[in-house]
Amino acid sequence: MLTPSPGGNAHKESLYDLTFSALESALVEDGLNAIHTRALWKALYRGGGVSRERLERFSPPLRRWIEARIGDDAGLFSDTPEVIADNASSDGLTRKFLLRLEDGQTIETVAMGYTGRMTACVSTQAGCAMGCVFCATGQMGFSRHLRPGEIVAQVLHARDVVSQQGGHSLRNLVLMGMGEPLHNYDAVLTALEIIGDTRGINIGPAKITISTVGVVPGILRLAEEKRGYGLAVSLHGATDAERSTLVPAGKRWPLDELIAACRTYCTRTGRRIFFEWTLIAGTNDTPAQAQRLGELLAGIDAHVNLIPLNPTGGFAGGATSAAAATEFQRVLRAAGIPSTVRQRRGIDVVAGCGQLRTERERSAA
Numbered sequence: 480m481l482t483p484s485p486g487g488n489a490h491k492e493s494l495y496d497l498t499f500s501a502l503e504s505a506l507v508e509d510g511l512n513a514i515h516t517r518a519l520w521k522a523l524y525r526g527g528g529v530s531r532e533r534l535e536r537f538s539p540p541l542r543r544w545i546e547a548r549i550g551d552d553a554g555l556f557s558d559t560p561e562v563i564a565d566n567a568s569s570d571g572l573t574r575k576f577l578l579r580l581e582d583g584q585t586i587e588t589v590a591m592g593y594t595g596r597m598t599a600c601v602s603t604q605a606g607c608a609m610g611c612v613f614c615a616t617g618q619m620g621f622s623r624h625l626r627p628g629e630i631v632a633q634v635l636h637a638r639d640v641v642s643q644q645g646g647h648s649l650r651n652l653v654l655m656g657m658g659e660p661l662h663n664y665d666a667v668l669t670a671l672e673i674i675g676d677t678r679g680i681n682i683g684p685a686k687i688t689i690s691t692v693g694v695v696p697g698i699l700r701l702a703e704e705k706r707g708y709g710l711a712v713s714l715h716g717a718t719d720a721e722r723s724t725l726v727p728a729g730k731r732w733p734l735d736e737l738i739a740a741c742r743t744y745c746t747r748t749g750r751r752i753f754f755e756w757t758l759i760a761g762t763n764d765t766p767a768q769a770q771r772l773g774e775l776l777a778g779i780d781a782h783v784n785l786i787p788l789n790p791t792g793g794f795a796g797g798a799t800s801a802a803a804a805t806e807f808q809r810v811l812r813a814a815g816i817p818s819t820v821r822q823r824r825g826i827d828v829v830a831g832c833g834q835l836r837t838e839r840e841r842s843a844a
């Protein structure tokens with residue numbers, strides 16, 4: 480028997496939901512062995528997948544096992560999402576995909592290129608419950624959690640596209656697409672175990688960054704489990720009052736709790752935390768706010784990413800000016816906090832989270 484998908488979100492089950500050990504248990508329970516597990520794992524992650532047309536390459540017992548699963552449930556191997564949009568940025572460095580899942584939900588995946596290496600940005604939920612006011616995904620609301628296999632499939636898609644481009648390899652992964660990863664903790668961590676398996680995709684914790692809006696129980700759980708993933712915490716405000724107007728989750732997990740959880744994460748994992756700050760003109764881009772941010776992060780091994788706002792239709796704010804960003808950064812530097820002003824990559828492919836799906840739905844309407 481295959482095990483149920485972690486997180487209880489699945490409408491159908493997929494082999495891509497299973498870690499190596501879960502797959503092995505399923506096979507052993509049905510009388511197969513470790514050699515069969517390795518053969519099937521290799522086919523899934525290094526051999527182009529498993530389909531009815533490609534069963535000849537498996538030994539008879541494994542072929543029968545797979546055929547039985549295909550026969551039992553046509554959805555078993557279906558974690559090959561349909562690509563309904565594939566937009567390349569004008570500089571050729573960013574490609575954004577809108578993928579349709581089996582139940583019709585659409586999610587976004589981005590492949591971002593740097594010289595010789597690529598980073599995939601994947602979604603963890605269809606929609607998002609966190610409601611950040613400047614975010615197109617937050618504006619559309621929450622539909623459902625993704626299964627582990629639906630997260631893994633995005634990485635496989637990005638990897639295959641990247642390898643077709645030649646000269647690049649997929650080295651890094653960021654969970655900064657649609658959804659709040661720590662709101663879908665079990666499925667996300669199962670997916671990351673599959674993605675990090677050295678016998679398959681092999682992108683390990685040091686190359687993976689989980690982005691969170693500040694879900695304190697999730698941060699503490701990561702710390703407790705010493706997971707070692709990179710962590711990016713979205714702040715956008717350095718007081719509860721200012722932050723909550725942009726990030727409603729700030730009312731549930733106030734800054735004192737959030738910063739305490741971040742300190743715990745640093746101590747337990749030994750990892751620096753990245754703090755994300757979307758710079759919105761006239762809202763959170765003043766020197767006084769930079770000063771407060773510096774005070775808030777004092778004593779934490781922190782790096783601040785300053786990201787000029789990607790404007791969305793549902794939010795009236797605009798991107799900060801280059802001069803304001805530079806001054807913000809200067810104040811942070813004086814406070815001893817390193818920072819980077821991020822490029823607004825892929826604006827021409829609507830690469831802000833949720834923007835491609837929103838634009839497609841608007842066009843369809």
Ligand code: SF4
Nearest residue numbers: 607609611614617658
């Ligand atoms: S910024 Fe992230 S957490 Fe906030 S609404 Fe958008 S997807 Fe959700």
